[in-house]
Amino acid sequence: MNARTVRSLSYAAAVVVLIALLLLWQWYAVTNRIFFLPAPSAIGEALWKQWLPSAADGSRWLTGLAAIGQTFASAMAGWGIAGVVGIVAGAILGRWRTLADLADIPLLLVRSVPAVAVIPICIVIFGLGLEMKLIVVSFGCIWPVLLNTVQGVGAINPVQLDVARLSRLGLVARFVRVMVPAASPKIFAGLRVSMSMAIVVTVGAEMFAGAGGLGGMVLNASATYDLPGLWAGLLIVALCGLAANYLFLLVERASLHWHTRRRTQ
Amino acid sequence: MTTAPIIEVRGLTHTYGEGAGAHKAIEDVGFTLDEGQALAIVGPSGAGKTTLLRCLAGLITPSGGEIRIAGIRSSGIPKGISVVFQDYSSSLFPWLRVGPNVMFPLRGKRLPRAEIRARAMSVLELVGLPDVWKKYPWQLSGGMQQRVAIARALVTQPRLLFMDEPFASVDAQTRADLEDLVLRVRAATRTSVVTVTHDIDESVYLSDVIIVLSGTPSTVLAAESVHLPYPREQLATKRTGEFLDVRQRVYQLIHKTDAPSATEPQPASR
Numbered sequence: 001m002n003a004r005t006v007r008s009l010s011y012a013a014a015v016v017v018l019i020a021l022l023l024l025w026q027w028y029a030v031t032n033r034i035f036f037l038p039a040p041s042a043i044g045e046a047l048w049k050q051w052l053p054s055a056a057d058g059s060r061w062l063t064g065l066a067a068i069g070q071t072f073a074s075a076m077a078g079w080g081i082a083g084v085v086g087i088v089a090g091a092i093l094g095r096w097r098t099l100a101d102l103a104d105i106p107l108l109l110v111r112s113v114p115a116v117a118v119i120p121i122c123i124v125i126f127g128l129g130l131e132m133k134l135i136v137v138s139f140g141c142i143w144p145v146l147l148n149t150v151q152g153v154g155a156i157n158p159v160q161l162d163v164a165r166l167s168r169l170g171l172v173a174r175f176v177r178v179m180v181p182a183a184s185p186k187i188f189a190g191l192r193v194s195m196s197m198a199i200v201v202t203v204g205a206e207m208f209a210g211a212g213g214l215g216g217m218v219l220n221a222s223a224t225y226d227l228p229g230l231w232a233g234l235l236i237v238a239l240c241g242l243a244a245n246y247l248f249l250l251v252e253r254a255s256l257h258w259h260t261r262r263r264t265q
Numbered sequence: 266m267t268t269a270p271i272i273e274v275r276g277l278t279h280t281y282g283e284g285a286g287a288h289k290a291i292e293d294v295g296f297t298l299d300e301g302q303a304l305a306i307v308g309p310s311g312a313g314k315t316t317l318l319r320c321l322a323g324l325i326t327p328s329g330g331e332i333r334i335a336g337i338r339s340s341g342i343p344k345g346i347s348v349v350f351q352d353y354s355s356s357l358f359p360w361l362r363v364g365p366n367v368m369f370p371l372r373g374k375r376l377p378r379a380e381i382r383a384r385a386m387s388v389l390e391l392v393g394l395p396d397v398w399k400k401y402p403w404q405l406s407g408g409m410q411q412r413v414a415i416a417r418a419l420v421t422q423p424r425l426l427f428m429d430e431p432f433a434s435v436d437a438q439t440r441a442d443l444e445d446l447v448l449r450v451r452a453a454t455r456t457s458v459v460t461v462t463h464d465i466d467e468s469v470y471l472s473d474v475i476i477v478l479s480g481t482p483s484t485v486l487a488a489e490s491v492h493l494p495y496p497r498e499q500l501a502t503k504r505t506g507e508f509l510d511v512r513q514r515v516y517q518l519i520h521k522t523d524a525p526s527a528t529e530p531q532p533a534s535r
Contacts, residue, residue, distance in 0.1 A: 160355060177369075182358075258401060265403065
């Protein structure tokens with residue numbers, strides 16, 4: 001058996017296991033009728049009604065789509081801000097030891113504040129809208145990028161920085177052309193962790209604010225004791241995370257192919 | 266203006282660190298090098314050879330003394346110089362293909378893109394690598410990578426080329442090839458070259474002047490002139506009386522400063 005057959009067989013096995021678990025769940029839920037554990041069929045029905053276009057229920061799915069878009073856009077925007085700020089600040093801290101030592105304890109302190117804990121303050125200052133979400137999300141997911149960039153930039157081979165200096169590159173060109181590419185394997189690892197956090201924190205902020213996006217829909221379902229709707233919402237959040245992660249993987253693979261190929265050579 | 270020497274060094278001193286942990290690497294080093302000539306810097310291991318080279322290339326600011334490159338006392342990187350480092354595997358950028366690596370020093374200079382490309386192509390041909398433009402450096406052998414590094418150093422058409430232990434990480438055959446490449450490049454471009462090496466044969470073979478440094482803190486023990494005609498050839502040149510004389514004088518100078526190791530028991534087979 002070649003590697004390809006093995007892989008498709010293990011995919012098939014995973015699907016079989018998943019179906020078996022769903023059947024088990026269906027049987028258990030139907031026979032025991034537990035309030036908080038709706039049967040997969042009920043969740044499927046909720047999914048169908050809320051998230052897929054159907055003749056029966058006109059434009060309801062459009063509100064679902066809008067919610068996905070809203071959550072996705074805020075998460076990506078917050079993540080983007082965190083990425084830019086994290087890479088720039090990380091590069092400065094990574095190259096400037098004295099500053100890094102000074103910033104060490106304050107950063108540790110700020111980093112230990114959970115993103116959800118700053119939501120109430122941000123709501124007071126920025127209201128319930130997009131601004132608040134962006135601030136909370138970028139605060140919540142900046143740390144992996146920042147710390148990885150500090151580490152990656154700090155570990156750049158000094159010879160490469162010498163080459164940059166000898167080529168008379170200015171500070172910005174040195175940053176863009178040498179530091180970021182040299183540290184990019186580490187930076188990408190940080191960005192990836194940050195991205196999953198961005199979606200989590202966005203949904204959290206939406207739930208806290210009680211309105212908007214997927215978080216708002218989940219909260220709404222929970223408030224109206226619509227358990228199948230609640231579970232369907234969670235599933236959609238999970239799928240969004242998965243899709244974002246997959247898209248990111250594509251970008252990462254394209255950008256770091258020199259790195260992976262070099263290592264596997 | 267009469268031509269100033271390409272390098273003029275007076276009273277050069279450099280100390281790393283301060284206070285109790287300070288390490289004086291070089292002390293009161295002075296020499297001159299005429300335009301178009303090749304200089305080798307040799308000395309016992311641990312001497313300040315690389316420190317001296319880094320001071321000359323403007324990569325470190327010396328603690329004291331004066332350096333003039335082409336008559337100009339510069340702070341920072343002097344104009345018209347290039348450096349080839351020992352560690353080719355990290356001095357070439359692994360995320361760029363060979364072509365962009367070689368073009369790198371010309372980026373941001375106000376030159377048309379086609380001109381930059383043409384120059385990079387021609388230096389790659391000069392170092393004997395016309396067909397590797399689209400490869401990544403790490404797909405090439407060590408010797409080829411160092412050729413690419415030399416091409417990158419030459420692409421700016423430097424007046425003065427520094428090489429820090431350039432061939433210490435390649436095998437003996439490649440090393441001989443690369444030495445001959447440097448001689449060819451010098452003949453073609455009239456570039457002045459400064460090579461730091463721990464290989465005495467290489468220092469004699471490549472240069473017109475050899476500066477022998479003492480152990481730390483390093484001072485100039487002697488400046489030996491090498492009166493070997495060009496073109497030089499690995500076998501014929503290394504058989505001449507002049508080659509052997511200079512080689513012996515440099516060897517004795519280095520090993521005099523290295524005195525303790527002469528009395529240590531030597532391993533039987535070497």
